[in-house]
Amino acid sequence: MNGEEPGGTSALSDLPRLDHAAFGNGRVLGLVSPSTAIEWLCMPRFDSPSIFARILDADCGGTFRFLSGETEIRGELGYLANTNVVRALFADGDAAWEVLDFAPRIPDGADVRVPIEIVRLLRPLRGHPRIRVDFDPRPDYARKAAELLETTTGLEVHGAARPLHLATNCPIPYVLGCRQFVLDQPLFFALTWGPPSEPRTMASVLHDLERTIAGWRAWSKSCSLPTFAASAVLRSALCLKLHAYHDTGAIVAAATTSIPEAMGTPRTWDYRYCWLRDSAFVVEALRRMGHLTEGEQLVRFLRDVVESGPLQPVYGVGGERNLDEEMLPHLAGFGRNGHVRIGNAASGQRQNDLMGELVLCFETLLRDPRLVYDDPKGFFPLLERLVERAIQAAPEPDTGIWEFRTILRPYTFSRAMCWAAIHRGALIADRLGHADLSKRWDAIAETEKQVVLERGFNPTRGFFTQFLDGDYPDASNLLLPTIGLLDAHDPRFVSTVDAYKKELVEGGFMLRYRTPDDFGLTTSAFTICSFWWAEALALMGRLEEAMVLFRDLVQHANPVGLFSEDIEPKTGALLGNFPQAYTHVGLIHAAITIGELLEARDGRVRAWT
Numbered sequence: 001m002n003g004e005e006p007g008g009t010s011a012l013s014d015l016p017r018l019d020h021a022a023f024g025n026g027r028v029l030g031l032v033s034p035s036t037a038i039e040w041l042c043m044p045r046f047d048s049p050s051i052f053a054r055i056l057d058a059d060c061g062g063t064f065r066f067l068s069g070e071t072e073i074r075g076e077l078g079y080l081a082n083t084n085v086v087r088a089l090f091a092d093g094d095a096a097w098e099v100l101d102f103a104p105r106i107p108d109g110a111d112v113r114v115p116i117e118i119v120r121l122l123r124p125l126r127g128h129p130r131i132r133v134d135f136d137p138r139p140d141y142a143r144k145a146a147e148l149l150e151t152t153t154g155l156e157v158h159g160a161a162r163p164l165h166l167a168t169n170c171p172i173p174y175v176l177g178c179r180q181f182v183l184d185q186p187l188f189f190a191l192t193w194g195p196p197s198e199p200r201t202m203a204s205v206l207h208d209l210e211r212t213i214a215g216w217r218a219w220s221k222s223c224s225l226p227t228f229a230a231s232a233v234l235r236s237a238l239c240l241k242l243h244a245y246h247d248t249g250a251i252v253a254a255a256t257t258s259i260p261e262a263m264g265t266p267r268t269w270d271y272r273y274c275w276l277r278d279s280a281f282v283v284e285a286l287r288r289m290g291h292l293t294e295g296e297q298l299v300r301f302l303r304d305v306v307e308s309g310p311l312q313p314v315y316g317v318g319g320e321r322n323l324d325e326e327m328l329p330h331l332a333g334f335g336r337n338g339h340v341r342i343g344n345a346a347s348g349q350r351q352n353d354l355m356g357e358l359v360l361c362f363e364t365l366l367r368d369p370r371l372v373y374d375d376p377k378g379f380f381p382l383l384e385r386l387v388e389r390a391i392q393a394a395p396e397p398d399t400g401i402w403e404f405r406t407i408l409r410p411y412t413f414s415r416a417m418c419w420a421a422i423h424r425g426a427l428i429a430d431r432l433g434h435a436d437l438s439k440r441w442d443a444i445a446e447t448e449k450q451v452v453l454e455r456g457f458n459p460t461r462g463f464f465t466q467f468l469d470g471d472y473p474d475a476s477n478l479l480l481p482t483i484g485l486l487d488a489h490d491p492r493f494v495s496t497v498d499a500y501k502k503e504l505v506e507g508g509f510m511l512r513y514r515t516p517d518d519f520g521l522t523t524s525a526f527t528i529c530s531f532w533w534a535e536a537l538a539l540m541g542r543l544e545e546a547m548v549l550f551r552d553l554v555q556h557a558n559p560v561g562l563f564s565e566d567i568e569p570k571t572g573a574l575l576g577n578f579p580q581a582y583t584h585v586g587l588i589h590a591a592i593t594i595g596e597l598l599e600a601r602d603g604r605v606r607a608w609t
Contacts, residue, residue, distance in 0.1 A: 015263065016055075016335050018574040021077055021086040021560045022239065022255055025103035025114040025212075026246030029255045031055060031578070032086055034077040034559075036099050037065035043164065044116045044193040046245060046252050047272040047317050049140040051160065056258060056340055057331040062138025062146075064191070066099060066122060068092050069130045069180060075099075078560055083216035084238055085209070086560075095127035097183055104208040107215045114246050116193035119205055121186065129183040133175045135166065141328055141342065148176060153199055165192050167200035224290035226595030227604070228547070232554050233591045235561040236584035237289055240282050243581045248304075249297025250274035250317040251282050254565065254577035258333060258340040261566050261576050262524045266339040271565075271577040273323060273344055275314045276302065277401070278582050280357035284364060285588040295365045302358065303382055311389065313351045313403075314344055323347040345405065352398040355390040356417025359383065360483065363424040367431075377432050387425035387441060394418035394448055401476050405518040409467040412456035413476040419448040420483045452485060453492075463496040463503070466513055473503045474513045475529035478536045482589075488539035497536050504529075507569030508552060524566035524575055527553070531586030538594045543601060546594055554587070563587070 020031040020039065030041040030052075039054040039061075053061035065072065068090065075090040086101040100121040106113040122131070137146045139160035147158040150172050157164035166175075167190045174181050188205040190196065198204070216238070223237055243252050254271035261267035283295040305311075305319045315321060325343040333340050362383055365371060373379070400411040426441035455468040456477075466474035477496060481488040488494075504511045509525030510533050530553050537546035556572055557563055563583040565576025598604075 014335070015571075015573050015575075016058075017558075018259070018562075018564050018578045019077070019558045019560075020055075020562075020578070021079065021101075022242055022562060022579050023084050023086050023101050023103055023118070024242045025105040026112070026242075026244060027114050027116050028103050028118055029242055029252075030101070030103070030118055031255060032077075032088070032101050034074040034088060035065060035072045036075070036088055036090075037063045037072070038101070038118075039063060040256055041118065042272070043160070044162070045317055046243075046255070047270075049160070050142070051137050051139055051164065053138065053142055053331065055256065056334055057142065059332070060138065060142050061331060062136050062142055063134065064120075064136065064189075065134045067132040067134055067178075069132070079235075079238075080213060081217075082220035082234065082238075083213050084242055085213055085216065089125075090129075091126075092129065093127070095129040096125040097129045097131070098123050098125055100209065102209060102212050104212055105215050106208060106211045107218065112215060112246075115197065117196070118191050119208065120189040120191075121205060121209065122183065122189070123186045124183045130180055131183045132178050132180045133170060133189075134178055135175050135189075137164065141340075142331060143328075150176070153196075162194050165195050166190070167192070167196055169202060222290060224288075226592045228595035228598055229550065229554065229587075229591040232557070232561065233289070233588050236587045237286065237291070239562060239579050239584050240286060240581055240588075241291075241294075242579075243282065244294050244297070245274075245317040248318060249294070249299075249301040250315065250319070251279040251294070251298060251581065252317060253278050253582065254580045256577045257342055258331075259564065259575065259577050260334060260337045260339065261522070262568070263335060263337055263575070265337075265519060267519055267522075268333070268337070268339040268341055269577065270323075270325075270342050270344050271580070272317075273314045273347075274301070274317055275346075276311075277313065277351070277354055277357045278585075280361040281585045282581055283361050285585045287364060287368065288592050289588065292365070292368065292371055295361065296371070299362070299365065299379075306382055306385065311354065311386075312347050313349055313354055314347045321347065346403045349403060349405075350393075350396070350398045350408070351400065351403065352390075352393040352396065352411075352414040353401050353417035355386045355393065356420035356483070359386050359390070359421040359424045359428075362386075363428055366428060380429075380432055380434070383425060383428055384437070387421055387429075390418040390421035390425075391441075391444055394422075394451075402512055402517070407517065410469075411467045411474075412452060412464055412470075413474065413479070415448065415456065415468065416452045416477075416480055416483065416485050419445055419452060419485065422448060423484070449485065457492050457496075461499065463499040464492070466515060472513065472515045473500050475500065475504060475510050475526070475532060476512070478529070478532040481536070481539055488536065489541065493536075494540055497533070497540065500533070505533075507572070508549075509567050509569050511569075523569075525569050526576075527556075527563055527565065527567050527580070527583040528586035530567075531583070531590040535586075535590040535593045538590070538597050543594065543597055546590075547598075550590055550594060 054063040154167040257270035258268040397408040423445040429438035464477040510529040564578040565580040
C-alpha cells in the first residue's frame with residue numbers, strides 16, 4: 001500500500017460511521033447523519049463542487065445541523081415508508097422533536113418538478129427543546145469563504161458559482177449568530193441554488209412535503225418486487241432512483257468522492273460521474289422491477305455521448321468527457337485519511353467490457369414489449385458501432401472492469417463481455433432484418449466464446465482466471481452464467497465458485513482479486529462481489545446456501561438500509577463511496593433471482609399460491 005497521511009490514520013475502531021441517509025430528487029443528492037448534520041451536498045449537480053463536505057473534513061468541510069443546546073446529539077434516523085424523505089427523531093430529557101429532510105419531487109402530469117433545492121422541517125413533539133442552528137456552508141470544496149447576507153426572505157450565500165438562498169421562518173439573527181432558542185413552533189429551512197421561484201412559506205413547504213411523499217409512494221407502488229427480501233429490494237430501488245440525473249438520464253456511481261476503499265491508503269476515487277457499465281447494470285435492475293423510464297433516458301444519453309466522440313468508460317452527468325483528476329490537500333479526508341480527489345482518470349482508460357454491458361442493455365430494452373419505439377432500426381447504427389468496436393477490442397489488452405491504472409492484460413471478463421456484445425448484437429441484427437451481418441457476427445461470437453472457455457479456465461487451478469492463460473481468481477467471473485456464456489451447473493463454473501470461496505473470501509465477504517494492483521494488495525471486500533456470489537449459488541441450485549449468505553450480507557447495511565462500495569472484513573465497517581449504486585444493483589439481482597428460483601422450486605407459480 002502507498003503510505004499513510006502525514007498526520008496519521010485513524011484506527012478502524014475510530015472510523016467515522018457511514019450511517020447516513022441519502023435524500024434527493026434527481027438534481028440534488030445529499031447525505032444527512034443521525035445528528036441532523038448534512039455532511040455532503042453538491043449544487044447545482046451531483047458532480048458540482050460541494051457546499052457541505054463535513055464527511056471529508058469534520059472541521060473545515062462545512063455543514064448544516066441543529067444542535068441541542070450546546071451539543072450535537074444523535075437521534076433515530078430513518079425514512080418515511082416507501083420514500084426518500086428522511087426523518088430523525090430526538091429526545092433530550094423531557095423534550096422531543098423531529099427533523100424532516102427532503103428534496104422536492106413534485107408529480108406534474110407524466111413528469112415531475114424537481115427544483116435545485118433541499119428543505120428541512122424542524123418540529124417540536126414534546127416539552128420545550130432548546131435548539132441552535134449551525135448553518136456553515138463552505139462553497140467549492142471549502143476552498144472559498146461563504147459570505148452570508150440577510151435579505152427580506154432569508155439569507156443569501158455568496159462564494160459559490162451562483163448565490164444560494166436560504167429561506168426560513170426562523171429569526172435570521174438566530175441563524176447568523178448560532179443562537180440558542182426554544183423550539184415552540186415548526187420551522188422550515190429551504191436552501192436553493194439561486195433565488196427561489198416563489199416565496200417560501202410553511203404552507204408551501206408542507207404542500208411540497210405532502211406531494212413529494214405521495215410521488216415517492218406512487219413510484220414505489222409501481223415496483224415489481226420479489227417474494228424474497230422485498231423490503232431490502234425496494235429500499236435499494238429507491239436508492240438507485242436517487243442516482244439518476246433528471247436532466248440527461250446519466251446515472252452516477254455514488255453520491256460522494258474520496259471515501260477510501262481502505263484506510264491509510266490513496267485508494268480514493270470520485271464516483272459522482274456516469275460509468276456506462278454501472279449505468280447499464282442499474283437500468284437492468286430497475287427494468288426487472290418494472291421501471292423502464294431510466295433505461296429510455298440512458299439510451300438517449302448514450303446516443304448523445306457516442307456521437308460526440310470516441311466511446312469512453314465514464315462521463316460527467318452532462319456528457320462531459322474531460323474529467324481530469326485534481327487533489328484537494330486542504331481537506332483532511334474521511335477519518336483524516338487524506339487523499340481527497342475530484343475528477344476521475346478512468347475517463348481515459350480502455351475498458352473492453354463496456355460494449356458488452358451496453359449491448360446487453362440495448363437487447364433487453366429492445367425486446368421488452370412494454371416499450372414502443374417509433375423506429376427500432378434507428379438504434380442500429382449505434383449498435384453496429386458497439387459490436388464492431390467489440391470485435392476490434394476483443395484481442396487487445398485493457399485495464400479491465402476494476403480499472404487498473406497501468407496493468408493492461410487480456411482480462412477474461414473483458415473478453416467474455418466482448419463475446420456478449422457480438423453474440424447479442426447478432427440476435428438484434430437478425431431481428432431487425434440484417435441477416436448477412438447477423439451471420440458474420442454470430443460466427444465471430446462462436447470463436448470468441450471458445451477463446452474464453454479454453455483460455456479463461458485453468459483446469460489445474462479449477463477456476464476461471466483473472467486473465468487468459470492465467471493462474472489467479474477474479475470475482476467478476478461469477479457473472480459468466482448471467483451473460484449466457486455457460487450454464488451455472490457447468491462443472492467448470494461450479495468448481496470456480498467453490499474455489500473462489502477458498503481463494504477470495506475473508507470474514508464471509510468476497511474480495512475482487514488477490515493480485516497486486518497499482519497500489520499494492522487490496523484488503524477490503526467489494527460488496528457487490530458477495531451478492532454476485534449469492535446469486536451464483538442460487539443459479540447453481542444451492543438455494544439454502546444462497547439465502548443464508550444473502551441474509552448475512554443484508555445485515556451489514558447501515559441502519560437505514562444503505563450500502564457503500566466496500567466492507568472491511570475484520571470489522572464489518574462500511575468503506576468506499578456512499579451510497580454505492582453498484583452494490584444495490586447486486587442486492588436487487590441476487591434477491592430477484594433467489595425469489596424466482598424459490599417460487600419455481602416450491603411450486604408457487606400460480607395466482608394465490
